[in-house]
Amino acid sequence: MTYTKGLAVGLMTSLLASTAFAEDIKVGFIGSLSSDTGLSTLRGAEIAIEELNAAGGILGQQITMVSADTGEDVTEGVKAYEYLAETEEVDFIISGSIDDVSLGWLPRMQEFQIPTLDTWTSYIGIIDMVAEDPELMAPYFMNIASDEALATLYINFGADVLKAKMGFDSVVIVAEDTAFGQAITGLVTEALAPVAGIEVKDTIIYDIGTVDFAPIFSKAQSSGADFIYQVSSVNSQVISSQYVKLQVPMAMTGVNVSALGMEYWEDTGGAGGGISTLSPIPSVGFPLDPVSQGFVDTYQAKYTSRPVLPHFNGFNAYHGLKQAMAAAEEAGGFDDVKAWNAAMLKQDLRLEKDGKLWLRYGFWQHGEIEEVTQRTYPQNARFDLTAPYDDAQPSMVVVQWKEDGTVGVVYPFEYASTEFELPSWVK
């Protein structure tokens, strides 16, 4: 009898426990747990969840989070998404994946129809998929400006600074062999000559495992171009540190993801001065509004390991997760994807600094045409490509690491904290 009673109590307890657990809103994180990029998203989401739970949760439920590591590998990324969907049965997924990994798990998202927010991937092809098939892509939102918007404003940097100020007429592109590299290279190649008047002399594609850039820099020099445009999102500290070590006598700018974190100086052993890169916002060296600064203060009080300052996607995760939960509250949860999508599209967080609109976390609507590029960006983060940037923040800024280890924003001029300079060894 005692055994039967015990069993019944145990069963009841288990049932109650599982019911209580099932009532929690479960968030899945997908990304690399060992990269600064992945950790930025993970930690931004963790802080947002803590704050939401402290305020009573969403729809009367607490929020929990589980993680799935992609290791920045496409196959592992697909497995990770399947794990979150099938084993953990999460309600919502927040992603800190790189472009290739997101492209890998995207078919799984279409299959499982789980609301998903990408905070790092900027591949314009995904936004095109949203425009072409809004129903299938209803669960997907990208709250970083897509690479088309990043490249467009970078072209302005080319015209305003590289051409007008530095007098550069030609460029050689040195790009990694990834989806991100191909997308940025294509966009820059198409626009630099007609818009900025800078001729693309050559394009050099390299494998992401490359550890010796000396012959590549020699090839770039022999192209006769005035400067190098690098596109590097993986192992970026290698190309930049070798550029400095070899003192390549050409200017180099472009995209260097390793330079987006405060650890860049340490990671390059101090051999990273002179490197400039476009960066989504907020970047290193970018002044913050009070709300975002509050997030950073909480972050730095909570985490002591790298990255000491969250990358831009950490901010995207922090604000974006709160917006996703607010949308779920309006839609009665995440199950009705269409309702959640409609509520998510209405999210619009405007953050001011010194009385000026500083950051805006909103989304482009379906059919809404961006005036500079004359195209649509449905479910993509809202951005502004025209000074004085009073509709939203610019899609990117250009930051430059100086040879003394400091870093600042050099473009757009409205956000600049320092001037663009050539490294001391470049004549």
Add this chain to the structure above:
Amino acid sequence: MTQILIQGLLLSGLYALIAMGFMLIFSIGRTLNLAYGAYLMVGGYVYFWLSQQLGLPKIVGIGGAVLVGVLMGLLKHRLIVKTLKGDHVAVEISTLILAVVLQAGVVLVFGDSSKILLPIVPGVVTVAGAQVTYNILVATIISWVVILALYAFVRGTHTGRAMQAVSMDPKGAAISGIDPDRINLITWGISGALGALGGVFFASYTQLYPSMWVAPLIISVAVVIVGGIGSILGTLIVAHIVGFLEVIIVSVWAPELRGVFTMLLIIGVLVMRPQGLFGREETH
């Protein structure tokens, strides 16, 4: 063209230094030491820890790296090679596993993010339009000095000649009064030292990262297979073939094809001349 010549010479010198220790073990111990790349990795990290993190003089960092390399070689021989008593497959599998374990150890201690080593000898000189760092120049000079010293050691000392004898016929060497076990132990120690030294320069030329042992291992395997067993000269020549091949492919063709032709070269030599371009015919 001059740039290709200069960069080819510099890279080849580094490759020769890296491959020399691997060639010694393969020639004398008849073992494919698949943990050889780990000597380079550990050597690079020891140097980083001593000279860059603790701020000790660079020479102390290099000395520490070489010392740890020697210890690793000696321990590996005593604990794995000797214990497995000439079972080459078991030794190769064990050394491969050991490399993976060492990689995990490095991740545990230093984390898995890449580290950039400051140049051991800072500075750059422009030669015929090519940027040449003093670092790679010194690595190449040291490489040549080490290779010449090794050549003189093998040809001119009693231990060196004993190494040659064991390499050719271990049983015959034993009958002549040579202790093959002792010679093997010395060889593993020298190999560890050469690997660690190569690792310091390789890492300062490229970067430090936990899986960095794979690339030098592939280079070493390529050089030794193509060069053949027991030939210091062959190792030197093939290191230059591989180095120049890589620089030419990157400079005039496609950087993403850099390692492909090295692999094709290995396959070609294995098919056409299994003993390698400069190796001796094995009689057993």
